[in-house]
Amino acid sequence: MEFRDQALAARDAAQVLAVTPTGVKNAALHAMADALLACTEAILAANAEDVRTAEANGTSASLIDRLRLTPERIGGMADGLRQMAGLADPVGDVVRGWTADNGLRIRQVRVPFGVIGIIYEARPNVTADAGGICLKSGNAALLRGSSSTYASNLAVVEALHQGLRAVGLPETAVQLVAGPREVTDVMMTARGLVDLLIPRGGAGLINHVVQGSTVPVIETGTGNCHLYVDVDADLDVAYAIMLNAKTQRPSVCNALETLLVHRDVADAFLPRALRGLDEAGVTVHGDERTARVSKAVVPVEEGDFEEEWLSLDLSVKVVHSLDEAISHIRRYTSGHSETIVTDSRTAADRFVAAVDAAAVLVNASSRFVDGGEFGFGAEIGISTQKLHARGPMALLEMTSTKYVVEGNGQVRA
Amino acid sequence: MEFRDQALAARDAAQVLAVTPTGVKNAALHAMADALLACTEAILAANAEDVRTAEANGTSASLIDRLRLTPERIGGMADGLRQMAGLADPVGDVVRGWTADNGLRIRQVRVPFGVIGIIYEARPNVTADAGGICLKSGNAALLRGSSSTYASNLAVVEALHQGLRAVGLPETAVQLVAGPREVTDVMMTARGLVDLLIPRGGAGLINHVVQGSTVPVIETGTGNCHLYVDVDADLDVAYAIMLNAKTQRPSVCNALETLLVHRDVADAFLPRALRGLDEAGVTVHGDERTARVSKAVVPVEEGDFEEEWLSLDLSVKVVHSLDEAISHIRRYTSGHSETIVTDSRTAADRFVAAVDAAAVLVNASSRFVDGGEFGFGAEIGISTQKLHARGPMALLEMTSTKYVVEGNGQVRA
Numbered sequence: 001m002e003f004r005d006q007a008l009a010a011r012d013a014a015q016v017l018a019v020t021p022t023g024v025k026n027a028a029l030h031a032m033a034d035a036l037l038a039c040t041e042a043i044l045a046a047n048a049e050d051v052r053t054a055e056a057n058g059t060s061a062s063l064i065d066r067l068r069l070t071p072e073r074i075g076g077m078a079d080g081l082r083q084m085a086g087l088a089d090p091v092g093d094v095v096r097g098w099t100a101d102n103g104l105r106i107r108q109v110r111v112p113f114g115v116i117g118i119i120y121e122a123r124p125n126v127t128a129d130a131g132g133i134c135l136k137s138g139n140a141a142l143l144r145g146s147s148s149t150y151a152s153n154l155a156v157v158e159a160l161h162q163g164l165r166a167v168g169l170p171e172t173a174v175q176l177v178a179g180p181r182e183v184t185d186v187m188m189t190a191r192g193l194v195d196l197l198i199p200r201g202g203a204g205l206i207n208h209v210v211q212g213s214t215v216p217v218i219e220t221g222t223g224n225c226h227l228y229v230d231v232d233a234d235l236d237v238a239y240a241i242m243l244n245a246k247t248q249r250p251s252v253c254n255a256l257e258t259l260l261v262h263r264d265v266a267d268a269f270l271p272r273a274l275r276g277l278d279e280a281g282v283t284v285h286g287d288e289r290t291a292r293v294s295k296a297v298v299p300v301e302e303g304d305f306e307e308e309w310l311s312l313d314l315s316v317k318v319v320h321s322l323d324e325a326i327s328h329i330r331r332y333t334s335g336h337s338e339t340i341v342t343d344s345r346t347a348a349d350r351f352v353a354a355v356d357a358a359a360v361l362v363n364a365s366s367r368f369v370d371g372g373e374f375g376f377g378a379e380i381g382i383s384t385q386k387l388h389a390r391g392p393m394a395l396l397e398m399t400s401t402k403y404v405v406e407g408n409g410q411v412r413a
Numbered sequence: 414m415e416f417r418d419q420a421l422a423a424r425d426a427a428q429v430l431a432v433t434p435t436g437v438k439n440a441a442l443h444a445m446a447d448a449l450l451a452c453t454e455a456i457l458a459a460n461a462e463d464v465r466t467a468e469a470n471g472t473s474a475s476l477i478d479r480l481r482l483t484p485e486r487i488g489g490m491a492d493g494l495r496q497m498a499g500l501a502d503p504v505g506d507v508v509r510g511w512t513a514d515n516g517l518r519i520r521q522v523r524v525p526f527g528v529i530g531i532i533y534e535a536r537p538n539v540t541a542d543a544g545g546i547c548l549k550s551g552n553a554a555l556l557r558g559s560s561s562t563y564a565s566n567l568a569v570v571e572a573l574h575q576g577l578r579a580v581g582l583p584e585t586a587v588q589l590v591a592g593p594r595e596v597t598d599v600m601m602t603a604r605g606l607v608d609l610l611i612p613r614g615g616a617g618l619i620n621h622v623v624q625g626s627t628v629p630v631i632e633t634g635t636g637n638c639h640l641y642v643d644v645d646a647d648l649d650v651a652y653a654i655m656l657n658a659k660t661q662r663p664s665v666c667n668a669l670e671t672l673l674v675h676r677d678v679a680d681a682f683l684p685r686a687l688r689g690l691d692e693a694g695v696t697v698h699g700d701e702r703t704a705r706v707s708k709a710v711v712p713v714e715e716g717d718f719e720e721e722w723l724s725l726d727l728s729v730k731v732v733h734s735l736d737e738a739i740s741h742i743r744r745y746t747s748g749h750s751e752t753i754v755t756d757s758r759t760a761a762d763r764f765v766a767a768v769d770a771a772a773v774l775v776n777a778s779s780r781f782v783d784g785g786e787f788g789f790g791a792e793i794g795i796s797t798q799k800l801h802a803r804g805p806m807a808l809l810e811m812t813s814t815k816y817v818v819e820g821n822g823q824v825r826a
Contacts, residue, residue: 015743019766098788104777106787113799114769191623195799210604211627216800237822244824330428352817353432356527364517364820373825374519374816375511386526386608386813387629388801400799403787404765407777409650411657412786 032163112138220381445576525551633794636666
């Protein structure tokens with residue numbers, strides 16, 4: 001099917017979904033989960049095909065690992081859909097409402113966007129996750145996955161369609177967008193057909209979508225996250241948070257990338273910190289002051305501060321003041337999550353007010369900046385943009401609003 | 414000054430504004446209003462220059478009317494700033510907040526966007542209005558007005574700067590962007606320097622900005638507004654709302670453009686409706702059924718239904734059912750404001766659920782869809798997009814949020 005026809009079918013499906021009761025959407029999510037499990041064999045066979053092609057193309061082992069499905073991973077996808085069924089449905093919520101002096105009753109009500117396009121890389125689990133979050137929020141999904149996972153994605157979507165059919169919802173509520181590379185560009189400029197685009201993947205994909213789209217985009221972005229150890233920090237707290245934020249899962253966007261240490265606590269903190277990092281297998285890219293502490297320190301280069309390492313690497317710098325820390329963060333932040341460790345209320349308040357990011361943390365690990373940890377359930381990503389959604393983008397952020405104005409014949413004077 | 418330097422100066426100003434107390438911002442708004450009045454003579458002289466140039470260029474009388482300032486209009490700009498001072502400041506509001514199981518205290522707090530660019534046409538009053546709404550919401554403003562109002566805008570901004578200086582705020586909080594046409598394109602692609610762009614003007618300007626921007630845009634759009642007179646309508650109510658929505662101020666986006674009448678009330682409603690419209694000077698572009706009622710009816714052409722007339726013209730069509738009315742609106746709506754007149758709860762509920770627009774009205778004139786009428790005070794426009802802001806875009810919609818996460822050493826397991 002041509003993209004335009006798919007998009008028009010999605011619009012029709014969106015009109016159905018917008019008025020589908022929560023109970024029916026939840027039943028669909030459970031039926032989709034059942035169908036995923038029932039189709040495990042077919043999905044694994046399709047996935048094996050994708051893996052063979054990827055191996056023949058010389059794809060890296062880590063990419064193949066992201067691409068490969070197992071019965072456990074399919075079970076995880078099904079569990080994700082069942083959890084989605086358990087979350088509150090934001091559609092229909094009244095955001096605010098009042099009665100005007102002239103008797104008009106005005107309500108701002110949550111409604112789905114309509115048609116949401118998701119453009120993503122080689123992770124077949126995104127197909128089920130994104131389909132589920134769109135369905136629960138009443139949106140039709142146009143899923144544009146990587147061509148390297150096409151067979152897997154198709155098998156997953158066929159299972160999702162079985163679930164939709166089981167409860168009488170249109171299959172066109174969740175569609176896989178096929179076709180050559182140019183189709184992505186058609187999707188990005190389908191203004192009026194697609195209400196919102198969400199790219200999920202690396203910086204290259206996100207930039208391509210942001211630069212080329214005329215459809216509104218939510219940027220789920222990179223995380224160049226900083227931790228500032230203040231002069232008034234509890235150094236045990238700082239040590240625990242540093243190790244957790246850097247090493248608990250280094251490949252994710254809320255992991256730590258740069259450590260800033262106030263010079264007056266550098267002597268007390270750095271030797272222990274560098275020892276701990278070394279034991280955890282972290283390569284420290286440090287400034288001169290840091291390098292004096294340990295021979296293992298690699299000299300930090302200016303460009304390193306712009307780096308989202310996503311690996312067991314950490315940039316470290318000693319600063320003269322809270323203000324210097326704030327200036328450094330202002331210059332290099334990607335606007336994701338920034339942390340201060342301090343016992344000073346004044347320093348914490350100043351840091352929170354001055355640092356411009358989706359999340360600003362005081363005495364806690366940035367690894368908590370996550371839809372699940374915030375109690376929102378599943379998320380489609382962490383938005384680093386300021387428009388519409390900032391931070392974890394969960395069900396609530398997958399909705400728009402409309403005003404409903406009810407009167408008994410009011411006209412404007 | 415080059416645009417990039419202006420934008421960097423705006424970023425610095427935005428950091429000051431983000432932590433400026435409400436009282437200081439309100440004092441600035443009053444000082445700006447005082448300065449506008451004190452500078453009336455200089456502003457009028459600059460404006461006379463713009464008007465002379467426009468007249469020499471053969472500009473239309475209606476455009477010159479929009480461009481021309483009078484002492485009364487300058488007084489209106491000053492009053493607008495004082496009213497802005499009286500509105501609640503959204504910055505710092507806690508949108509939601511909770512304590513997680515692990516003791517983390519999490520708050521979602523309203524913050525300014527940072528730097529907002531406004532691109533607008535030949536209305537010098539927008540300079541003061543936009544500067545005021547940005548300042549109150551803690552945002553630095555980069556104002557890109559039409560070259561035909563440059564002298565007027567410059568004189569207005571100089572007055573605003575006097576007001577900012579009077580309270581010790583940086584002049585760079587409100588800047589006029591000068592230079593040739595290409596500067597607009599530089600502004601539209603200044604991702605990372607400008608946080609949000611708002612075009613204010615006709616469809617041509619808005620499309621240009623939407624198509625060419627990589628900076629996030631809020632579309633304040635056109636209004637192709639419909640009124641559907643249901644079979645269960647109170648026809649007196651329908652008549653009053655129709656006349657009000659069409660004629661009270663035909664040139665604005667929430668005015669009525671198309672009337673849809675259920676065929677079973679056409680005989681009872683149309684003769685009276687056409688008489689009233691004729692007396693009000695409205696040209697009716699009607700379908701065959703409508704044309705049978707009055708010789709004054711001009712045959713409607715298919716393209717007319719796409720028309721935002723913005724004049725004393727009205728498209729009229731007789732429909733067979735509520736569903737046909739909804740289908741027509743789905744096809745032609747610009748997503749602004751759509752109205753049903755009915756006494757049937759079932760019909761009203763179905764219309765409200767099925768019509769996708771910023772505002773859906775039952776038994777009330779679409780002229781009420783307005784920031785002032787909604788009680789929001791001043792607005793920068795009516796957003797017809799679904800991302801971030803939909804409907805009147807007032808102070809609240811000029812803000813983003815950040816999460817503040819406070820703990821005592823929590824790390825993720």
